[in-house]
Amino acid sequence: xxxxxxxxxxxxxxxxxxxxxxxxxxxxxxxxxxxxxxxxxxxxxxxxxxxxxxxxxxxxxxxxxxxxxxxxxxxxxxxxxxxxxxxxxxxxxxxxxxxxxxxxxxxxxxxxxxxxxxxxxxxxxxxxxxxxxxxxxxxxxxxxxxxxxxxxxxxxxxxxxxxxxxxxxxxxxxxxxxxxxxxxxxxxxxxxxxxxxxxxxxxxxxxxxxxxxxxxxxxxxxxxxxxxxxxxxxxxxxxxxxxxxxxxxxxxxxxxxxxxxxxxxxxxxxxxxxxxxxxxxxxxxxxxxxxxxxxxxxxxxxxxxxxxxxxxxxxxxxxxxxxxxxxxxxxxxxxxxxxxxxxxxxxxxxxxxxxxxxxxxxxxxxxxxxxxxxxxxxxxxxxxxxxxxxxxxxxxxxxxxxxxxxxxxxxxxxxxxxxxxxxxxxxxxxxxxxxxxxxxxxxxxxxxxxxxxxxxxxxxxxxxxxxxxxxxxxxxxxxxxxxxxxxxxxxxxxxxxxxxxxxxxxxxxxxxxxxxxxxxxxxxxxxxxxxxxxxxxxxxxxxxxxxxxxxxxxxxxxxxxxxxxxxxxxxxxxxxxxxxxxxxxxxxxxxxxxxxxxxxxxxxxxxxxxxxxxxxxxxxxxxxxxxxxxxxxxxxxxxxxxxxxxxxxxxxxxxxxxxxxxxxxxxxxxxxxxxxxxxxxxxxxxxxxxxxxxxxxxxxxxxxxxxxxxxxxxxxxxxxxxxxxxxxxxxxxxxxxxxxxxx
Numbered sequence: 138x139x140x141x142x143x144x145x146x147x148x149x150x151x152x153x154x155x156x157x158x159x160x161x162x163x164x165x166x167x168x169x170x171x172x173x174x175x176x177x178x179x180x181x182x183x184x185x186x187x188x189x190x191x192x193x194x195x196x197x198x199x200x201x202x203x204x205x206x207x208x209x210x211x212x213x214x215x216x217x218x219x220x221x222x223x224x225x226x227x228x229x230x231x232x233x234x235x236x237x238x239x240x241x242x243x244x245x246x247x248x249x250x251x252x253x254x255x256x257x258x259x260x261x262x263x264x265x266x267x268x269x270x271x272x273x274x275x276x277x278x279x280x281x282x283x284x285x286x287x288x289x290x291x292x293x294x295x296x297x298x299x300x301x302x303x304x305x306x307x308x309x310x311x312x313x314x315x316x317x318x319x320x321x322x323x324x325x326x327x328x329x330x331x332x333x334x335x336x337x338x339x340x341x342x343x344x345x346x347x348x349x350x351x352x353x354x355x356x357x358x359x360x361x362x363x364x365x366x367x368x369x370x371x372x373x374x375x376x377x378x379x380x381x382x383x384x385x386x387x388x389x390x391x392x393x394x395x396x397x398x399x400x401x402x403x404x405x406x407x408x409x410x411x412x413x414x415x416x417x418x419x420x421x422x423x424x425x426x427x428x429x430x431x432x433x434x435x436x437x438x439x440x441x442x443x444x445x446x447x448x449x450x451x452x453x454x455x456x457x458x459x460x461x462x463x464x465x466x467x468x469x470x471x472x473x474x475x476x477x478x479x480x481x482x483x484x485x486x487x488x489x490x491x492x493x494x495x496x497x498x499x500x501x502x503x504x505x506x507x508x509x510x511x512x513x514x515x516x517x518x519x520x521x522x523x524x525x526x527x528x529x530x531x532x533x534x535x536x537x538x539x540x541x542x543x544x545x546x547x548x549x550x551x552x553x554x555x556x557x558x559x560x561x562x563x564x565x566x567x568x569x570x571x572x573x574x575x576x577x578x579x580x581x582x583x584x585x586x587x588x589x590x591x592x593x594x595x596x597x598x599x600x601x602x603x604x605x606x607x608x609x610x611x612x613x614x615x616x617x618x619x620x621x622x623x624x625x626x627x628x629x630x631x632x633x634x635x636x637x638x639x640x641x642x643x644x645x646x647x648x649x650x651x652x653x654x655x656x657x658x659x660x661x662x663x664x665x666x667x668x669x670x671x672x673x674x675x676x677x678x679x680x681x682x683x684x685x686x687x688x689x690x691x692x693x694x695x696x697x698x699x700x701x702x703x704x705x706x707x708x709x710x711x712x713x714x715x716x717x718x719x720x721x722x723x724x725x726x727x728x729x730x731x732x733x734x735x736x737x738x739x740x741x742x743x744x745x746x747x748x749x750x751x752x753x754x755x756x757x758x759x760x761x762x763x764x765x766x767x768x769x770x771x772x773x774x775x776x777x778x779x780x781x782x783x784x785x786x787x788x789x790x791x792x793x794x795x796x797x798x799x800x801x802x803x804x805x806x807x808x809x810x811x812x813x814x815x816x817x818x819x820x821x822x823x824x825x826x827x828x829x830x831x832x833x834x835x836x837x838x839x840x841x842x843x844x845x846x847x848x849x850x851x852x853x854x855x856x857x858x859x860x861x862x863x864x865x866x867x868x869x870x871x872x873x874x875x876x877x878x879x880x
Contacts, residue, residue, distance in 0.1 A: 140194045140276065144208045145325050152208060156324040158194055162187050164323075168316035175415075175497040176308060176528050177292035181241070184286050185313045188230050189246045191283075192222030194276035223247050224270035227263070232272060233283050240772040241291070243267065245310040249317060253310055253485040253780070256773030264771070293527060300519050301527075303765040303774050304482075308528070311493035315465045318491065336469050337442055339414070343406040349437045350403065365693035368572045369396035372563065376400040379562040380407035384414075384531040386521075386559040390566050390739065392573040393537045393687025398430055398504075401535050404562060405500040408531060418471045418501045420478045422508040423663055430504075431472045444468040466492040475509065476785045482520050483761065485780035498529040505663045506534045506542075507680045507746075510785055511717060511753040515552050516761040518542060522554055534559065537687065538680040539739070541746040551750055570739050575690040576672075576702035578736055584676060584729050587708040594619035597654060597673065602647065604655045605673040606662065606685050608713040608722070612675070614863060617656040627657035631864030634824040635798050636660070643667055661688060668692050670702055675709040678721025679728065679745045682706060683737040706736070717753070724749045759783065792834035793826050794843060795852040796859045801825030805852045814847060827865050837867060 142161035145153050166186025173182030192198065201220040203209035227247035231239030247263050248254050254263045272280075295301045323330045337345075350373065372395050379387065380403075389404070391397040405417045421430060431445045444466065478501075481489045501524075503509070509517060524530040534542065544553045563569055581588070590612075597603050598621055607613050610628045617626045625639055640661075646653040647668060659677070661667065662684035668691040674682050682704070690702025706729075713722040728745060729736065750756060757763075759782035764775040795805050804822050808814055837843050837853070844854040853859055858866045 140199060141202060142190060142193060143321060143324055144202065144206050155208070158190065161320060161324075162190060164320040165189065165313070165316045168319060169312045172312035172316060172494045173309060175494065176305075178305070178309060178312075180286070180288040181291075181309055182312045182316070184230075184234075184283070184288050185242055185245055185309060186316055187286060188242065188283055189226055189249050189313055189317060190222060191229050191275055191279055192225035192270075192272075194279045195225075195274040197274065198222055221266075221270070223250055224266040225272050225275060228267050228270040229272045229275060229280065230283070231267065233280070234287055237772070238288060241306060241309075244306050244774070244776065245313050248310065248485070248776075249313055249487065252487055253307065253490070253776035255775045255777045256768065256771060258775070258778070261777075264773075297767060297769070299523070300516065300762070300765055301523055302767050302772075303776065303779075304520060304523050305527075306774070307482075307484075307490060307776075308494055308497070311490045311495075314487050314491045315494060318464070333467065337438075339406060339409045339416075339469060342438055342442060342469055343410050345438050346399075346403060346406055350399065353399075364572050364696065365394070365575075368569055369400075371569065372396050373400045373403055375563050376404035377407055379560075380404045381411060382408075382560065384408070384412055384529065385525055386554060387531065387533045387562050388539055388559050389533055389535040389562045390539050390569075391535075391537060391563065392570055393684065394575070394691040394693075395537075395569065395573055397535055397537075398433065401502050401504070401533055402434070404533060405502055409500050412531075414498055414500050414529075414531065416466070416469050416471060416495065416499045418466070418473065418478070418496065418499050419504065420473060420475050420501060421504045422475045423505075423660070434470060434472065438470065442468070443470050443472060445472050464488070464491055466495040475503070479509075479513070479517055480783060480785060483516070483765075483780055483783035485777045489780075496524065496528070496530060500531045500533065502533045502535055504535050505684075506536045507538045507540045508663070509540070511750055511756055512758040513756075513761065513783060513785065514750070514753075515757040516765075516783070518553050519762070522558075533562070537739075538683045538737075538742050540680075541743060541750065545747070551747075551756065566739065574701070575693055575696055576686045576704045576737075578682070578686065578704045578706060580706050580729060581708065584706070584708055584726055587710045590616050590619055590710060593673075593707065597656075600654065600671050601652050602654070602669055603671045603673065604657065604661070604667070604669040604688055606657050606659055606688075607675045607709055608659060608677055608718060609711065610658055612709055612711050613656055613658050617863065620654060620656060623652070623654070625653065625655045626863045627655065627661060628864065629658065629660060630827060630829075630867070632796050632798050632801065632825045632827055634801065635861075635864060638799070640665060640667070659684075666691070668694070670695060671705070672702070673705045673707060675713075676706055676722055676726060676729075677713060677718070678749070679725045679736045679741060681721065682725065686737050720752045721749055724752060791828050792831055792851075793828050794834070794837070795822050795825050795846075795850075796827055796865060797853060797856050798825055798859055798861070802856070805846065808846050808850070808852075811847075814850070829865075829867070833867050 140158035141155040142158045143156045147153050166183045169182035169186040170179045173179050198220055224247055227243035230242045230246060233239065234242065244253055244263060247266055251261065254261055254266070256262060257264050259265065291305065295305070319330070372391055376389070389397055389401055391400070402417065402419070408414065409417060419430065431443055434443050481492060484490050521532055525532065541551070542554050543559060544551060544556045594616060597605055605616065607616060610630055613626065613628045617624060625643060627636060627639055631639070643653060643655060644667060659681060662681060665688070667688050669689055672685055672689040674685040686704045689704050690696065695702055713719045724745060725736070728741065728748070733741060761779050761783055764779035764782065767774050795801060797805060801822070804818065804825065807818060808822065811818065842853060842855065842858055843851045845851050853865070860866055
């Protein structure tokens, strides 16, 4: 019997020559082997490719393919639903290769359509599917070929206590998924397959950056402080020199405004070229920074070389090739969010795991690394260690406020990276911080006594240009309501496009030297390139205070006339939201109360982060390590449960709506008229989305303010309840955290 893997119709309505099962298996095997070679697992990739669709080599499945596709006109199109082939394929490898090698393979094979399964727990579990799958009808000829390609032992000695085995299985899974999809695409859609080709080399991109920096680093004219200029040049020089070191962990400790974005890219490209790394992955916590930094990179390298992968991407602003590259990150420079990066490392879904093997042999820049959530820190650091040790990844931990990621004798309960494993890129960090000192931080006499909003508003109103940052949206609105009319407001109850428009207005006024006062949540603290002479910050973690200080005298304009920027820390009437924000604030208050003079001095952050992590309930609150620890008897791993638990942003109690701000009203109208909304339209509307708690959503729904445009998708049905000054008008929930930005 001739076995087919796929069939397709040509544009003229005729059937193309079917793709044989043997052709598909061998093509997938060769690609998967090529991918897995990067982490010494070539034979494992090959056997996965050769065995993943063995379940299609049965008369029943071949009839199913012809019936469902209409390829065989004599076969009725009616019949049962989807016919399983991955379960029998998984059972076959266990029968042929035994419980250990077979189990390593069967997770990926069983999950290559539905995602990596749990070992036990439901009918979707691997144990259940192995027990209830039959291999008796699979081609005897195919069965006979598999033993000849049995892989040897795993490529290194695994640790059974950590994440070594599950990460390796997930990497193999990624190789299989990408190879399977690419081989299928080459047959089903050869035109789209061709769109994936033609990126520049790392060496070519490195030259582009060097040429750009040669012009940018010339002594600028205007108000720059000489020390700011020379310090930025020193950062760049140190980055280029450090790139010669062997791969591993690096820290880039640079004060805000020290030029670390382009300097870190200079390190990454030179390091990649010297050590034959395949790509640069720039990981950023906030979409607002991604859009800003990605545009800078596009200006240097060209739009076709940069792949942005985040939730706010507008399809009009991407090419077909870049959209395809987001599926597997097969591009030289990837710019993505920390949520996308870290959740993918623990994912079970095929779409999320497909890209993982392209993290291998790359340089990963973790921008604003202090924002990695402590609740997941143990599993994240363990995975980072394994990526360095076994997968040839170099990490750059990039921040002005370095967190504690290494094990320390003073902190024995913290399971961090090996002590001394992180190498600092900057030769003289202390001198750099001294040279880039641009602000003086002021505390109240008693940091435990809160200020009244009215008194604070009066104080802020006395400044010509001032930014005040608070820790939650309710506080932002309460303070804003007491300010003069021309004051600006920024919070996450304004859609992304609204926030961008306001920030652009703020920058123009600052540049012109006009009077401007801004009340904002912490969304401006990372990556928003604004420069105020005076910044007020509600008491928060020391890292947040340092980030707020980075919006003050950023370009050293005041230094040029012998002055410093002014940063004022105050105790707000309302405590920081429950969770890590409150723990960070309480930790800072404790340290400040003990007589801390300068909260942004780099020497304070070791003690601060050590105490903050100690105060966390756990650095593995969702028990990710336990879920992924292989069972000693069955190699049982709960992949799917762990993936569901590893959710940096918990959206279980959140709802989203579209709002009629600006062009949002036009796109909502388009959506109303669409019988089936396109992904392009929905992604465009993301710029006009507000996230809220379910109780707030219900409140709007009960008062008739929402319209369900299509099932499950809602929009504000009037413009009265969306203010062009402060965004969505809705009563706040108590202790409403600002946790909707990292998406």
